Amino acid sequence: MSKSETLVLYDTFKEHMQRLADVKNAIALLEWDQETYMPAGGAQFRGQQLTTLADLAHRMSTRDEFGQLMEKLLDCADLPELERKNVELTYEDYQKKRKYPADLVKALTRTYNTCFMAWIQARRENRFAIFAPELEKMIALKQREAETLGYPAQPYDALLDQHERGLTTATLEQIFLELKTQIISLLSWIQQRPQPSDACLHAFADKQQQWDFGIYLLQSIGFDFQTGRQDLSVHPFTTSFNPHDVRVTTRIHENQLSTLIWSCIHEGGHALYEQGLPVEQYGLPAGKASSLVIHESQSRLWENCIGRSLPFWTYHYPELQKRIPIPFREIDLVDFYKAINLVKPSLIRTEADELTYHLHILIRYEIEKKLINEKLPVKELPELWNALYADMLGVQVPDDLHGILQDIHWCHGSLGYFPTYTLGSLLAAQWWQQLQHDIADLDETLARGHTRPVLDWLRSHIHCYGSLYTADELCLRVTGKPLQVEAFLDYAREKFTRLYA
């Protein structure tokens, strides 16, 4: 087969992938709208519409002819490397999707809905028992899904792989054990030290002023409003339709400025990644951000390594003091820096500090393993949850709403997802270490308000690769080391021993 014939075939593949992306991005817009502007009455039809489009996308991605096209392409010896990688990754995904029997797809979709409704109701009545029967169905389906997909050692591996290609329980065990031991040890030292006050973060702050400051922060870190926007939603999130249209949301509480600040920087970090993907690879693996760990490494790098650092606030704190003089006029930079880094075991994952956050994840990881691998009965969940919180964080869970009912993930069937949050933080620390090595005077640069060198580095070391590499492969490529726990522990030890000295 001549080279040009190969490229003609590849163009057909590419065109199909772009059409598929167009449909998937229409779904993404429907979902964005649902969370931001859709009137309440629109919910029922929106659900139906999402099902229709998801079904269309599924059919497009699992069609026989599409598989045959890819098989032909993979047989072409002259298919260039990048193009080959695009086809290989897509074919891998195709084969996974083809494993699903129609009744499993239907059952999953139906159970997402009933589970979500039961979860809402359970939260309203603060009673896990209402959620339990539906969650039980979901867990059974996820077990069946794991068997359908297959796994190297344990059923839970199949679910991990859905969120981070190739991730296994065995890998996690090693990393998480070390992490747990070290965090708990650091935490117990911190708890014996005098604690700073974070009262300034709970003072009243006008909503419009908060909003404006959020926009300022997004602009400061390089978010491009020509190719993106920010809106309000109940839960902050990032979505992208293509690198030229990336949307973040935030939320504002009058007595919790920290929610606004770090949701803007966190989602902004996700968005910078999306805005930096190679636009000419639209719809293809090389143009998509599919690794959740890499995605989270971007948001956490900006949120924590930069957004909770002294250099960053050396530049931006005066601006905050100017915009929201009460109470910040009376608080000096160092006290503000201590306040935003207060370490304090708590009940709610999304409100946790940078350090104890991972204990929340480890608890969920333990539970998910037990649910999937050991078939722990769902009704025993609250007891286990509460025991783990008492044991690892030393807090008493007062009710289900502040415990087992707090996260939405399980009703979406997202098991194996939580670990990517922690791996993202570990990876962020590895990028951070490498950044400090590669950019001279990084601290001084940030303290002068320049984040552009960081963004440029991320663009050329990470964003440009789309989803060609797994988190582990990319980490090795960029830092010379696999994804591991050391960088994070070094970073955390240095930061918090200094802060609490």
Next chain:
Amino acid sequence: MSKSETLVLYDTFKEHMQRLADVKNAIALLEWDQETYMPAGGAQFRGQQLTTLADLAHRMSTRDEFGQLMEKLLDCADLPELERKNVELTYEDYQKKRKYPADLVKALTRTYNTCFMAWIQARRENRFAIFAPELEKMIALKQREAETLGYPAQPYDALLDQHERGLTTATLEQIFLELKTQIISLLSWIQQRPQPSDACLHAFADKQQQWDFGIYLLQSIGFDFQTGRQDLSVHPFTTSFNPHDVRVTTRIHENQLSTLIWSCIHEGGHALYEQGLPVEQYGLPAGKASSLVIHESQSRLWENCIGRSLPFWTYHYPELQKRIPIPFREIDLVDFYKAINLVKPSLIRTEADELTYHLHILIRYEIEKKLINEKLPVKELPELWNALYADMLGVQVPDDLHGILQDIHWCHGSLGYFPTYTLGSLLAAQWWQQLQHDIADLDETLARGHTRPVLDWLRSHIHCYGSLYTADELCLRVTGKPLQVEAFLDYAREKFTRLYA
């Protein structure tokens, strides 16, 4: 074939139609977003995405099996009347769509885009010559489209039929001639009378206050914010994803309050229609508003017959005076009423008063006929346009921007569309006459702020039928007369002779 088998077949038909509607309504959301919130950078991909989804929808609606299914259904003697009508109308549409050769569909899509871009550029440089070559291509395609579709007497009939089923040039000729003569005669009388001042409508009015007043007006006429919302856009429009999610937009100029007021009421009228369609017929002709004339009759009834009436403002003017005291505190109701009904020939269609508006339409109608039926060369358009404006409205067109380049319709290939605006007004006047007959003390009711009886009447006489009837059929059914010019002329003569007495 037993009854239940027929209904099983019908369910398959209905399901397909609902899936198709889901895709079309995703397109509608993509377009809504494009006009309201999409960042500038998103335009290129959005265009591509819209093409993909339109193509998917086209394939779904022209599939062989779908046609065969409908043929089978139409052969079922026991198919109930409403269901039969749904299938018949869909089949009619299917047959029209199937006539299009693939290359014509592609050429039309491509030319929409190039035409639109040329129009934007031509407007920027205020020079029709930039637009002309692209428009010429579009006109040639529309001529080909007319031949493809077929027509009873003249090619232009085929294009009229696209916007109002069964509408022909012959019907329009009769109506428009009478309308033109009578409007020009009434206008020349008006122009000899003393003219009121509409300066109050051009005074400064704060944007937020205008916005709030717009929301108040929408609420007043019965727009349901649980199943709808309003946003800002460059050109006001209404879109609907289903009766439970209907969206209007408006625009605000600080020195032109009238834009806000009557765009809210006009789009609100469209939206009330959409919110009133039978929700259980989602996706089917009985649940869709497909007649542009009926749609426009709704918006014009609310905008003009009600929204520019003395009874309506008897109730709402005090509210306006309270909200925007300067200048309205100093203007009494009758002077306000005169101001909002000032008749004055002008250059721009969308800014025209209720009476001269139709002369703008008649000019476009004359030009379209010449373009399509007589193959008038596109380059002669500005001259013809300017001559008609001088002749019918007595105004001199200073440049292309205030003349031939003002409307977007032709770059969308929407020829045969303009006449539906005027027919909508005529029909609105017929509804209005009937409403006055059917609702005792209508004026007093409106003057007490009650528009609900009007809405209820529209719901039960018009909205409930979706697109089962053409404008003409529905008019006959509701008023006992076909769509004709008399009611409008009576309404206009009475209103304006009184106003200018």
